[in-house]
Amino acid sequence: MDSDDVLKAGLVLVAAFVLLPLLLGVMALPMLLGFGHTGMGIGGVGVLLWLVAGLVPLVVLVGIGYLLFTALSGDGEDRAIEELRAAYARGELTDEEFENRYERLRRDAEPSDER
Template identity: 50%
Template sequence: MMGGYGPIGGWWMLLALLVPLAFLLVLLGGGYLLTKQMSDSQQLRNPAMEELRTAYVRSDLTDEEFEAQRQRLEQSE
């Protein structure tokens, strides 16, 4: 006899272990890439624009002042 595993041998057992492992690695890699992309997009924000928005929300700026400074910042980027 061939050890009770048939003509294929023990390869099917190895394959049965590798497929779920590969699936897990793909899931973990996708999660890592998604997390990295989201954190990178948050770092790309302009701190000057964030401060301008904060000042506008606090009512430190009028609508006209906010728009003028926003346009100036967007042109400088």
């Protein structure tokens, strides 16, 4: 198990065991403070707090999902270059083959400006 796998597993555990209970607590905050009960009415501060308490966890969960997705998907270009370097180090490629393949990987990885 390499360090990337440990990092990915750590991110999943943090999201599951730390952030989820925290988000549930934020959602319950207006109820714990007593907002939304008598005296606040439909247009009162309680409705606003319930709206925020519902949207904040949603935004945080989407952010966590994005971070987990990017961490778990990895970067294929870096791995291809690592494999190319390993093959060169093992003597499977000549200098010219390595340079050609390296330049091609770099060129393919650059975003194109064509529209």
